[in-house]
Amino acid sequence: MQCPEHGCLTVSVPWAEQNSRYTLLFEAFVISWLRAASISAVSKQLRLSWTAIDNIMERAVRRGLANAPDRDTTRLAVDETAFRKGHDYVTIVSNAQGQVLAVEDGRSSDSLGRFYDSLEKPRKQSIISISMDMSPAYQKATFAHIDKAHRKIAFDHFHVAQMLTRTLDATRKADMARADHSMRQEIHRSRYTWLRHRKSLEGQQIQQIRALSDALKDTGLVWYLKEKARDIWQGYRVKGARAAWQEWIHMARLTEVRALTSTANQIETKLFGILNAMRFRASNGLAEAINGQVRALKVRSRGFRSKERFKRAILFHYGGLPMAPNPHG
Incomplete structure (x- = not known):
């Protein structure tokens, strides 16, 4: 906008987010496509670059995390999945509703510990069970961060x-x-x-x-x-x-x-x-199902070069987040 007094200015508009080249309505349209099709298919159909699509996904996940109501953390499940086979892993934390709550780098005690650190004290105290495999790392993190962990850790x-x-x-x-x-x-x-x-x-x-x-x-x-x-x-x-x-x-x-x-x-x-x-009656069944879906997502996407994109894609597809922008609000 050109102002006689202040010169050229950049101002926020109600129909687009800051630093976005697209309207909220168009981003909502792209998000709906991404839920059902691969990035490659959306790129070809809508003539968007992968970087543009990735930026839309990034804003969608950020918006979803900011707008999401407090999701249930009383019954947790922890699992790991490979970013690249035999090389690198991420830790996935989900709840009893099958929603991915967090995706953390690695599969160490620090990986799960970062998720626990993100929880406020009342939410930590409300945890009833934490289903996991018999990984010593995940047990170590739970004992270090959760009170009475020996009564909450569950091996399904x-x-x-x-x-x-x-x-x-x-x-x-x-x-x-x-x-x-x-x-x-x-x-x-x-x-x-x-x-x-x-x-x-x-x-x-x-x-x-x-x-x-x-x-x-x-x-x-x-x-x-x-x-x-x-x-x-x-x-x-x-x-x-x-x-x-x-x-x-x-x-x-x-x-x-x-x-x-x-x-x-x-x-x-x-x-x-x-x-x-x-x-x-704790089970890692939903977590294992999510893991299977993530592997299928990797195949459908032909792999991920960036771990951050991989983590973002997991939250986008399996986080149960309210990501669609409101073009009228």
């Missing part, structure tokens, strides 16, 4: 089942190495049969397990205790669960199977979090 069923599945497969491989050469092919073919839940086994698979039990004695013991652990998780909530797990740990050690003994020691160390997960 998926991670315990994953640990037992790996133990079973390692034991099967050890048994196969000791078995007669004539049986090794059949033992190898039985891999997925041993990993299945007993109620899902079909007649032929049951016969296969029975036929191999003599040659795979340790595998049979580990399989039995894997199923026993499943029964404990499904059959107990609070009352009796601790005693049931302690009995399971004792039985696992009596087998003297090295891999199973090691797993029993880990479960004993993490028992507080397993019991919390059972008590709160």
